[in-house]
Amino acid sequence: MTSAGRLGPSSANTRSAILDMVRSGGTVTRTELAERSGLTPTSITRIVKSLIEDGLVVEAGFLGSTGGKRSGLLELNTTGRFAVGLSLDAGRLTYVVTDLAGTVIGRLVSPGIEEAGPGDDVVRIARELGQLLVQLDIALESVVGVGVAGAGLDLGAGAERLSLTATEWESFALTKALEPRIGLPVLRDNDAACAALGQYWAGRIPATQDFATLYMSNGFGLGLMIGGRIARGSSSNVGEIGHxxxxxxxxxxxxxxxxxxxxxxxxxxxxxxxxxxPKLADLLSLSGDPSRIRPDFDAIARAAARGESRSFALIQRSARYVAAAVLSVVNVLDLDRLVLAGPGFADAGAIYVREIRKYVTPHARTRGIHPVVVDLADPGLDAAAGGAATLALQHALTPHATAPRWSEVEFDGGASRLA
Ligand SMILES: [Zn+2]
Structure with a gap:
């Protein structure tokens, strides 16, 4: 976050930082904003006035009177704008619409993108997204943007590679294809980073903690929140823990x-x-079809969760490998917390949590200094989609706090929507 000392009274970053103080503060007074930002009361009054006029902040009563002049309370106008998050997964597409506070107010799930080429799916995504907004009675003008979470690599210059089954998705510039169709700014980031951002923005994790989200879909990704910012690396491709x-x-x-x-x-x-x-495959009715890995895996995970011993042993072994990889990350980065997210943890997440705790708790180098918490993301299945919506919110509301690269490349309309 921008330090208070560097805030100039008239920059866009200042307005963004003040808005972020209102957002993260719950309810605040103008005096508190002046104290925290180091700006003069006059500057704060002017900035707050513009935020109220733009429908981003509302008056929320008065602080208890102590005989002198009463202080007006301010809070985020949560229904002043909305954001859309889309989790692009081989198994299914999950759309969520959130208000300004990041609260999910509507969701839609539709088939994944395993089979069709990107052209068809872009048309479908635009249609489904439009339908969801109509259903929720939300005007396009009040949506700040669409965040898209998916696996893959950022190839730079707007190109991206999605690690999906359909080869046509390789090097497909999704954001460029989607933006003109839906008429909204589109941002893309990997699902693990989105999940981390979502957990952080929603206040589910203390702002002082360094943490990682381990995302499992067909493969693995790691999102890292270090010092309150998403770590991105030299080419926005942090988190390839699968390798x-x-x-x-x-x-x-x-x-x-x-x-x-x-x-x-x-x-x-x-x-x-x-x-x-073969007996287990028969018992669980596994298809053995390489294009149906996810349903087959889900069947094994469900059987493991209900105690079927051979399935449990397979999931447990997978969890032990994951625990070993994760312990290295925890030790290298001195993390406070690990959050498991993504569809891969939907059915047997509790087994993974238990195995990882069993391994990390007694072996983390910092175990005598601070605990390392291991938990499932909340809300588990919507973690990436909700985080993707957060990505759009963060860019529109608080660009001063936004990490560079991937997200930045695709986004140029968000700030002006709030002007
Ligand atoms: Zn590899």
Missing amino acids: SIIDIDGPQCWCGARGCLEMLAAPRAVVAAALED
């Missing part, structure tokens, strides 16, 4: 290395191990 090496003599990975976490613990590996046991 941390767990066994140097392990199976060949498609990335070129051997024994990567993804090869040992991702849904595909769990399903492959289950298929080696």
Whole structure:
């Protein structure tokens, strides 16, 4: 966050920082804003007036009178604007609409993008998104933007690679294709980073904590919130934990290395191990179809959760590999917390949490200094979509606090929507 000392009375960043103080403060007075920002009461009065005129902040009564002049309370006008988040997943698309506080007020789930090429899906996404807004009676003008969360790499210059089954999605510039169709600014980031941002913005994690979100869909991603900012790395591609090496003599990975976490613990590996046991495959009615990894994995996870012993052993082994990879991250970065998110944890998340705690708690180097909390994201299945909406909110409301790169490249209309 911008330090108070550097705030100039008339910059856009100042307005954004004041709005963020109102947002994160719950209810505040103008005097408190002046104290926290270091700006003069006159500047604060002027900025607050413009925020009220723009429908972003509302008066919320008065602080109890102590005989002198009563202080007006201010708070975020939560229904002043809205944001859309979309989680782009091979298994399914999840749309959420949130208000300015990040509270989900509507959601829609539709089939994933496994089969169709991007052209068809872009048309479908625009249609479904429009339908959801109509259903919620929200005008396009009051939406600050659309955040899109998905797996993949940022290739730079607006190009991106989605690690999805359909090869047509390789190097497809989704944001460029979507923006003109839906008439809203589109931002994209990886699902793990979105999940981390969402948890942070919603206040589910203390602002002082450094934490990671481990996201599991078909593969793994890691979102890192360090010092209140999403860590991005040199090319916006932080978090490729799926290719941390767990066994140097392990199976060949498609990335070129051997024994990567993804090869040992991702849904595909769990399903492959289950298929080696014909009785188990039969019991769980596994399809064995490479394009149906997720439903097959979900069947194993559900069986494990209800105590079927062979399924439990497979999930437990996957969880132990994950725990080993995660412990390294916790130790390297001295994290306070790990949050598990994504559809891969939908059915057997509790088993993963238990196994990771069992491994991390007694082995973390900092165990005598501070605890390392391991938990499931809240709300689990909407973590990426909700976080993607947060991405749009953050860019529109508080660009002063926004990390650079990936998100920045695609976004140029958000701030002006609030002007
Ligand atoms: Zn690999």
